[in-house]
Amino acid sequence: MTEAARRPRPAALLLVGIVASVGVGCGLATALPAASPAATPAPIVIIATPTPLPPEAVDEADIAEQRIINVYERVSPSVVHITSRTEVFDFWRGVVPREGSGSGFVLDREGNIATNYHVVQNAQQIEVLLADGAAYPAELIGGDPYNDLAVLRIEAPEDLLVPVEIGSATSLRVGQRVIAIGNPFGLDWTLTTGVVSALGRTIETENGQALGEVIQTDAAINPGNSGGPLLDSAGRVVGVNSAIRSPSGGSVGIGFAIPAETVLRVVPELIARGYYPHPWLGISTRELSYELRPSESGPEHGLLIVEVARGGPADRAGLQAAEVRRQGREIVFTGGDILVEADGRAIKTRDELSILLENHKRVGDSVDLAVVRGDETLDVTVELGELPR
Numbered sequence: 001m002t003e004a005a006r007r008p009r010p011a012a013l014l015l016v017g018i019v020a021s022v023g024v025g026c027g028l029a030t031a032l033p034a035a036s037p038a039a040t041p042a043p044i045v046i047i048a049t050p051t052p053l054p055p056e057a058v059d060e061a062d063i064a065e066q067r068i069i070n071v072y073e074r075v076s077p078s079v080v081h082i083t084s085r086t087e088v089f090d091f092w093r094g095v096v097p098r099e100g101s102g103s104g105f106v107l108d109r110e111g112n113i114a115t116n117y118h119v120v121q122n123a124q125q126i127e128v129l130l131a132d133g134a135a136y137p138a139e140l141i142g143g144d145p146y147n148d149l150a151v152l153r154i155e156a157p158e159d160l161l162v163p164v165e166i167g168s169a170t171s172l173r174v175g176q177r178v179i180a181i182g183n184p185f186g187l188d189w190t191l192t193t194g195v196v197s198a199l200g201r202t203i204e205t206e207n208g209q210a211l212g213e214v215i216q217t218d219a220a221i222n223p224g225n226s227g228g229p230l231l232d233s234a235g236r237v238v239g240v241n242s243a244i245r246s247p248s249g250g251s252v253g254i255g256f257a258i259p260a261e262t263v264l265r266v267v268p269e270l271i272a273r274g275y276y277p278h279p280w281l282g283i284s285t286r287e288l289s290y291e292l293r294p295s296e297s298g299p300e301h302g303l304l305i306v307e308v309a310r311g312g313p314a315d316r317a318g319l320q321a322a323e324v325r326r327q328g329r330e331i332v333f334t335g336g337d338i339l340v341e342a343d344g345r346a347i348k349t350r351d352e353l354s355i356l357l358e359n360h361k362r363v364g365d366s367v368d369l370a371v372v373r374g375d376e377t378l379d380v381t382v383e384l385g386e387l388p389r
Helices: 055-078 260-273 313-317 350-360
Strands: 079-090 094-106 112-115 125-129 135-137 139-144 149-153 177-182 190-204 210-217 229-231 237-244 255-259 283-287 303-308 323-327 330-334 338-342 366-373 376-383
Touching (some): 055 190, 055 229, 112 260, 139 260, 149 260, 237 260, 283 350, 313 376
Antiparallel strands (some): 094 112, 112 149, 177 190, 283 303, 303 338, 366 376
């Protein structure tokens, strides 16, 4: 197999409006006499009296409003404003302070605060502002760049720490109402509402990793909302607001939140260990039909194993890597197992394999792989190790 050209990025969607013009009919060959101007008719004024809504419709609207008000009053004391400070070198001014802000929410009465990793990344000082206006220095307990989650801890009186209730994102449906509370542009404790726009999205984090099964919402999320909670109508946290897609840098109605299941999986490990142990297969791969031209007799899609970590999980299970050689300007791979399925799911890209392992497996779990070796398809079970830190 030889390397193929890089897969082109999807083209931007361009909506082209069609402007219709109304043409004037051809004039007659002979001139016609000009018509005398007609008198302007007197305008007819119609006064429309709006029909009042029936009482039951007003009551229903009031109930919906009261539910949002209730969620805000109950959950906003759990939301915090996070300020991170660091010093950077400027060519003209030397070392200068830099400040950033984001959001978070109280996990327990021990003072643990959940937020996004990128909110506190590389921070030298972190300050947490509670809803009552009291500010506390915070310590970074643990962080996971891959899942963009971090845990801070503050020493504050227990009566000021109001923990949130963590819900579930598995029962969410597109169209369901959601509520975001955070500090966009430093505007503390701002509430926005919207709906779940899509589920199961995959986004790319700042470190280039694919983060899967993400919630998409049209609730307004802006810089400063990062790390704040996305809530359902009962006030339970169903996600952590993390990213937006915007050409302008502001909200255009496309925001993304890390699902509650990821929070429940990662955060306890961050509190206990300071880091999250990621499951590891111990292989490097190339994608068929994207990075490599598939062979005529082999599968069209899958992952060609090009490297197996010595002594790693895949090595212990007997998986084989391709031989690599250079032929002119091309790199040619000979042999090697082609991974086509994991736990019964077809695997075409590295992102699909990574998301399956990350979201559905833990260190020590087993994964059943189907690999093509020559003309045979083999079933191989691999016990996952821990990704080296």
